[in-house]
Amino acid sequence: MIGFDLSEHQEQIKAEAAEFAAKYITPRAAEIDKTDESPVDIWQAMSKAPFQYTGMNIPAAYKGQPRPILDQLIIIEEITAVGKSPVSTILLQITGLGTATVVNNASEALKKKYLPVVASGQKMGAYGLTEPGTGSDAAALKCKARRDGDVYVIDGRKRYISFAHESAYIIVFAQTESTGENRGISAFIVPAATPGFRVVERVSCMGLKGHQDEELEFKACRIPAENLIGEEGKGLSYALRSLDQTRTTLNAGFIGLARACVEESVSYAKARKTFGKELYHRQSLSFPLAEVAAKIDAARLMNFKAGWLHDRGEKHTVETAKAKTLATRVMLEAVDLAVEIHGGFGCTTRHIVERYYRDARIWSFAQGTPEMMDYLISRDLFGKYDL
Ligand SMILES: Cc1cc2nc3c(=O)[nH]c(=O)nc-3n(C[C@H](O)[C@H](O)[C@H](O)COP(=O)(O)OP(=O)(O)OC[C@H]3O[C@@H](n4cnc5c(N)ncnc54)[C@H](O)[C@@H]3O)c2cc1C
Numbered sequence: 069m070i071g072f073d074l075s076e077h078q079e080q081i082k083a084e085a086a087e088f089a090a091k092y093i094t095p096r097a098a099e100i101d102k103t104d105e106s107p108v109d110i111w112q113a114m115s116k117a118p119f120q121y122t123g124m125n126i127p128a129a130y131k132g133q134p135r136p137i138l139d140q141l142i143i144i145e146e147i148t149a150v151g152k153s154p155v156s157t158i159l160l161q162i163t164g165l166g167t168a169t170v171v172n173n174a175s176e177a178l179k180k181k182y183l184p185v186v187a188s189g190q191k192m193g194a195y196g197l198t199e200p201g202t203g204s205d206a207a208a209l210k211c212k213a214r215r216d217g218d219v220y221v222i223d224g225r226k227r228y229i230s231f232a233h234e235s236a237y238i239i240v241f242a243q244t245e246s247t248g249e250n251r252g253i254s255a256f257i258v259p260a261a262t263p264g265f266r267v268v269e270r271v272s273c274m275g276l277k278g279h280q281d282e283e284l285e286f287k288a289c290r291i292p293a294e295n296l297i298g299e300e301g302k303g304l305s306y307a308l309r310s311l312d313q314t315r316t317t318l319n320a321g322f323i324g325l326a327r328a329c330v331e332e333s334v335s336y337a338k339a340r341k342t343f344g345k346e347l348y349h350r351q352s353l354s355f356p357l358a359e360v361a362a363k364i365d366a367a368r369l370m371n372f373k374a375g376w377l378h379d380r381g382e383k384h385t386v387e388t389a390k391a392k393t394l395a396t397r398v399m400l401e402a403v404d405l406a407v408e409i410h411g412g413f414g415c416t417t418r419h420i421v422e423r424y425y426r427d428a429r430i431w432s433f434a435q436g437t438p439e440m441m442d443y444l445i446s447r448d449l450f451g452k453y454d455l
Pocket residue numbers: 165194195196197198202203204205227228229230276279430431432433434435436437438439440455
């Protein structure tokens with residue numbers, strides 16, 4: 069049975085998300101872009117009833133308020149489109165990226181200790197996979213973890229770790245051996261206050277202001293052996309499993325931003341006249357916009373399928389990759405077209421599409437580029453596909 073209507077409950081959470089965005093995010097969006105300060109106030113508002121978004125990926129046993137991924141997709145698209153601040157969407161994303169590996173693979177003791185901190189909105193959790201030398205080729209990471217009696221000693225660097233400076237802990241992926249099926253990568257929880265760990269630098273980006281490229285250093289950083297997540301050598305598979313989930317929710321953000329661009333473009337094209345006619349009569353502008361609108365609907369439907377599979381407990385790596393490659397490309401097309409339709413005005417800070425353009429350009433690299441998604445799809449098509 070295939071249905072396309074939202075249930076009464078889904079309509080309600082959609083309306084609630086729009087209300088949250090209009091109250092807490094939209095009024096702050098332009099200011100965050102100017103100050104480049106992390107919107108921690110929005111994170112804290114997300115933790116409050118009736119929203120409780122900070123706990124939406126955390127089981128009730130650890131003080132979370134879990135929501136199915138399909139519900140999250142509806143919430144995230146709405147918050148992005150109405151909130152007009154994609155950096156705030158990254159906060160929603162962090163609720164999964166910074167917890168999924170712990171929820172899926174960590175010991176009871178680690179879950180009890182760390183998950184309630186995120187669920188309550190006290191602090192965030194960070195996901196540390198990318199390094200200065202590795203991004204798309206994550207399996208080649210160089211960060212090392214060496215067992216020394218009751219502790220692991222971690223040495224290495226991470227970069228581009230979202231909101232690490234606001235996090236209670238970092239999930240660190242590090243090599244415990246140099247070979248093995250999963251390349252000897254293991255996952256650890258490094259509490260933020262551990263000696264030997266520091267945020268070295270926060271580099272401002274062209275867009276998504278309020279989110280920075282954070283570089284982390286681990287220098288003889290000693291953590292208790294029980295902070296190993298799951299089993300040694302399985303970290304890479306844990307990392308990839310988490311990404312299947314969080315890429316799906318990220319797609320909803322990309323779709324929300326593309327939708328916001330279409331909305332801005334439609335209202336501008338109706339209001340602006342050239343040569344005595346409103347812009348929307350110009351098919352060189354309105355037909356590409358029609359194509360973008362069609363692709364947004366296609367990406368949303370594909371992504372709903374990925375979320376539906378997730379909620380049924382089925383694997384959805386390829387479905388999510390297909391939705392991500394399409395969602396990323398349509399977001400980039402939508403921002404480019406929005407600026408085109410707004411003309412020179414669209415390139416000034418007087419119009420929001422200028423910011424959307426900068427936001428989308430950087431956001432498109434997060435959690436695996438479209439090329440890496442094409443690789444996953446090719447691997448599925450051809451059975452084997454070496455890069
Ligand atoms: C907003 C944002 C938030 C992020 N947050 C986090 C976080 O919290 N934690 C974390 O661990 N990381 C995070 N990242 C890092 C992100 O995962 C990486 O940026 C991403 O994986 C790409 O890696 P890279 O930037 O090093 O690009 P590279 O891997 O160096 O790639 C550069 C370019 O080459 C292309 N390319 C690479 N290899 C191939 C190939 N074989 N074939 C074809 N094309 C190829 C890529 O598609 C890309 O266009 C974040 C990034 C962004 C932008």
